[in-house]
Amino acid sequence: MDIKTLTLAIPVIGVLGLLFTVWKTSWVNKQEEGTGKMVRIGEAIREGAMAFLKAEYKVLAIFVLVVAGLLAWSGSTSEDSSILIVLSFVLGAFSSGLAGYIGMKAATKANTRTTHAARTSLGRALEVAFAGGAVMGLGVVGLGVLGLGILFLLYTNMGWEINKVLTVITGFSFGASSIALFARVAGGIYTKAADVGADLVGKVEAGIPEDHPLNPATIADNVGDNVGDVAGMGADLFESFVGSIVGTMVIGAAFATVGEFSGDARFGGLNAVVLPLLLAAVGIITSIIGTFFVKVKDGGDPQKALNMGEMLSGVLMLIATYLIVTAMLPERWSLNGVDYTAMGVFYAVIIGLIAGFGIGFITEYYTGTGTKPVKEIVDNSVTGSATNIIAGLSVGMKSTVVPIVILAIAIIGAHYVAGLYGIAIAAVGMLSNTGIQLAVDAYGPISDNAGGIAEMANLPKEVRGRTDKLDAVGNTTAAIGKGFAIGSAALTALALFSAFMMTAHIDAINIANPVVMAGLFLGGMLPFLFSALAMSAVGRAAMDMIKEVRRQFNSIPELKAALGVMKRNEGVDEEKWSEADKKIFDAADGKAEHAKCIEISTKASIREMIVPGLVAILSPVIIGFAGGPEMLGGLLAGVTVTGVLMAIFQSNAGGAWDNAKKMFEDGVDVNGTMYYKGSETHKAAVVGDTVGDPFKDTSGPSLNILLKLMSVVALVIAPFI
């Protein structure tokens, strides 16, 4: 194939991915939705989720316009290409938003349909939930490959030199990253505010069970799962995917001048630039193939089905990578005295994969139910919530050790076999199967939602049982997904960092230079500031929610009366209540103003996402222009190191607390005594879980984006400083 055909093929494969999502979406839509109550609940969740996206996108549109204006203004005096940076930026932002929209739309359709399917069969339910997840997964990679592919095609036809092309394409990554950060932060705040609000006032103060329709925050809680775990995660992975590809392309451009490359007619010396794009495109195909193998017969094991799909596409991708790498790169070449080989690049991909799996397994070890560290937290809950918290913090901090060692080895190893390009391509290798990986990830919250709907719609217990079974199996996969997310974030940040240095024309950033050291300190501090902002934002948003729920309980007479009835009949089966009580209780049905709670959560989360987002975007700009490129380099290194550490610490501490709490729900043995749900010890574990919530769902995952976003911002402004 010659260059034209291949670079044309890339966006076509992107379109193929999108067509797959259209097909899957229509398949999901064709499934039955179940009872009228289920339909109503499903609609309420969908409307809430969409209302959030609408409100969020309104604010983000303003942000995009302002930044686009600034980019156009700052570039107007320098380069003719600046307007195209703006175009790339807008397109990146738009694609990121669209990926979130497509994914959430599918997820909020799949949830009720999964519940309905679970009424008859586990296999059916898996199919529906996974189809919903697959829309998200393939939507993300399809849009990424399509967007980057088209821009590359467009700009290479402008007759520019490759570095200029890539500078402009960087705008796409900037757009994707900035939207991702806002989406992650806002989604994280939304879901935790609703969660805490529903729990603290509904469950604790008013004493009504979880997911009870009388609790005005219930629907908001379920909406939160969608905006946080689906839309937020989708935007997150979109930016990881795009960032790793762009970082590798920029580094690969250095090879354009090498004889062995220019002697190869196919890409006019750009093979190393096109390689990551091509791998990503092929990953779409292997992911689609994989989805067809996720099937389970009744009585079968859903875990095996998911593993089957992922393993198969993983193996296919590995074979394809070998073939593509050896076909596209010269067997051996050298640049600036460093020797490279095609096999070295392939080994770098393998190193990335092993590192990703390694970090994933460690994540599972530190956070999984019944593992030694989680059991340690359980044991420490016996002496109260303080010791539970100390144990969780300690486990979270300890859990950084092995992943960091793995990362350090991977960085040195990938660099050893293929230089900086090796570090970058290792991240691409980790993410090339994002399509199916994300499908599995997104299937989790869909099953979770399906369970909530089963509860709210009063479906028989076995339905909830099936959705719970679905929900439980995704854990290991999710842990490995997290490992890939963290590993690729670190490697991508390093790739972007090197790309920044190339673009800013600096050869070395010397730590012993005090300006660099000052940058390192400031950068290291940002993840602390960012986490603190995210955590206090969750606190404030939850307070708003608590006040609203209290207001409704006090001012809506029917609700107040129904709560009184519930209190009066505490511990009495609903059927044994007096007729008068039943009447009062039924009268409250539908009186809770769910929409108000949704509005509160929406407003609060969007209000609170602004400051952390601006901190992330403005700090590299300020340091870059005030302190120069070397100080900015120090800032990036600092934010990368502590960002990765704080992300691992917070995510794993949160995950471990969560599962420690869950272990009490099934009953757990500590030194010969059994402890169950409702015991004082369980309550101590609930405190840990609540502390862990903003850790693992708000600040932790946002940090991965933070460090890449800052690197991308640096890369974008590099030509101007």
Place this chain on the structure above:
Amino acid sequence: MDIKTLTLAIPVIGVLGLLFTVWKTSWVNKQEEGTGKMVRIGEAIREGAMAFLKAEYKVLAIFVLVVAGLLAWSGSTSEDSSILIVLSFVLGAFSSGLAGYIGMKAATKANTRTTHAARTSLGRALEVAFAGGAVMGLGVVGLGVLGLGILFLLYTNMGWEINKVLTVITGFSFGASSIALFARVAGGIYTKAADVGADLVGKVEAGIPEDHPLNPATIADNVGDNVGDVAGMGADLFESFVGSIVGTMVIGAAFATVGEFSGDARFGGLNAVVLPLLLAAVGIITSIIGTFFVKVKDGGDPQKALNMGEMLSGVLMLIATYLIVTAMLPERWSLNGVDYTAMGVFYAVIIGLIAGFGIGFITEYYTGTGTKPVKEIVDNSVTGSATNIIAGLSVGMKSTVVPIVILAIAIIGAHYVAGLYGIAIAAVGMLSNTGIQLAVDAYGPISDNAGGIAEMANLPKEVRGRTDKLDAVGNTTAAIGKGFAIGSAALTALALFSAFMMTAHIDAINIANPVVMAGLFLGGMLPFLFSALAMSAVGRAAMDMIKEVRRQFNSIPELKAALGVMKRNEGVDEEKWSEADKKIFDAADGKAEHAKCIEISTKASIREMIVPGLVAILSPVIIGFAGGPEMLGGLLAGVTVTGVLMAIFQSNAGGAWDNAKKMFEDGVDVNGTMYYKGSETHKAAVVGDTVGDPFKDTSGPSLNILLKLMSVVALVIAPFI
């Protein structure tokens, strides 16, 4: 004065400091000790503290011997000076241990005497407590100046070139730092294990009040205050003091070849090397002068007395610094194209002082009673312990921002006015008044102990009132002390870092080098690992203590009976108990086996200090030899940045939780409702305080030492890698 006289004068001033401590010690010893019960309690505390030191020093002696052997062995093939490195190391370790011993001996004599003095007058009590603290303060600086001064005198007479002299002197700093780390960690574990053990079983399970003699862990708890806050802190500041001086000396050696210096006959070109030593020596004199102004008449304000002493010696020191710097340094000189001025060096000292005060005031803002951040934690306690914890973590993380910005500005500023030497001398400036600063710091735990003794000895309430008043006033000073500790640790680490680079003959450590980046990640991870180890060590040691206290309550019949009596008469005034009950109760007096608890705490803390200590010492050795000097440089930079951040985060979160809890003890208004001690809200705040304990007293303060120790180890091994 010519060189001989001046370098002779330095150790003489060190001796002067030590003579002052001898004089103060004998003065303290001459004070009355009070009632027989007070004497007995005081003796028990003193014996426990000394038993701990003895056990600790036994282990540390082995450590010192092993390291000395390794140093001698590794050096035997290379340099004739290696045996003198060993000598320096052993002397540093010994001096550090001696400083802790002198300080603790004085503190454990001063505590009962302070209690006794407080029976009659506040002014008297202040005088005794401060005298005890002054022994510690002047002991530390006296030993530091004496040790360094003698070694410098000795080695410069060997006819070596200055770099060799300084390499050998570095061993002193290494000895001081390693002992300091072990002492801080062991002391921190001891005090928290005893504290938690006494609280959880004694107060919560058995329901007996704090500091009650029936609680077998009470004495251990009071011993803990001495081994943690006195001996631990003394070793800590000894190493800071020595580290900053040595770092500056090494950097100053670069000027020895500059014409303007060699033209100056006084120090044969070594003025910049001798300057930090001389400043430190003069600081002894100004500190001693300051102590004479710490006096308060009855009814006077002890805070003013302390401020008076510190301010006066601060102003004297500033004047002396100006005179010495301008006298010792040429007005203007240049090296490698960089211009330096004597005034620039003086400005660097001022920058250091401003930075230290700035960080101190911020520390006070984030942790002081009634400040906005602490009130935020109080407000968040209303919704339970989980929100209290989240708020505390958030405050701790947020509190890193301003100190880091100050540090970054100070680094750039000090470097701007006086290069790397400016950064180093800024740290010396911060610490030159350590003598009186530490006297004020150590006076805190002495007053605290005095209060405990008043309680245990059943003294009238006004005695406790006076000691509480003494205890309360040290807070702002202590916060500023913390600011100086953190600021100087960061600057000293940077100075040692530069010294390491000079010794290892590397000009630049390029972050873009993957090996450096890997080192940066690994170094950044170490403070997380170290904190996790410290926290789980506290957990395990506390468990040992809990088991021992439970065992005594169950197996000592008199104790068991007395506890039964207390439970039976709960809420009844002791005088109204039946005669039989009184008899049973009295029979239990002295039956609690305090010594066993002391032994448990001692054993556990010494067992648990080993691993964190070895991690700190071995990691630079392993990385240095396996990864080379550049990777080691990355490691040091990483550990410095996250070490400082985690130290600020943990210390401030812990301090803020502590004071939030204290605010409930006086009663606090949240949104119009008053909350008091014993309320559910107060209990939520107690959880935060317990979590904060190992943060602020074990892992947080140890990190300051960790980062310097690792730099010193790197500096010591630099010639070999």
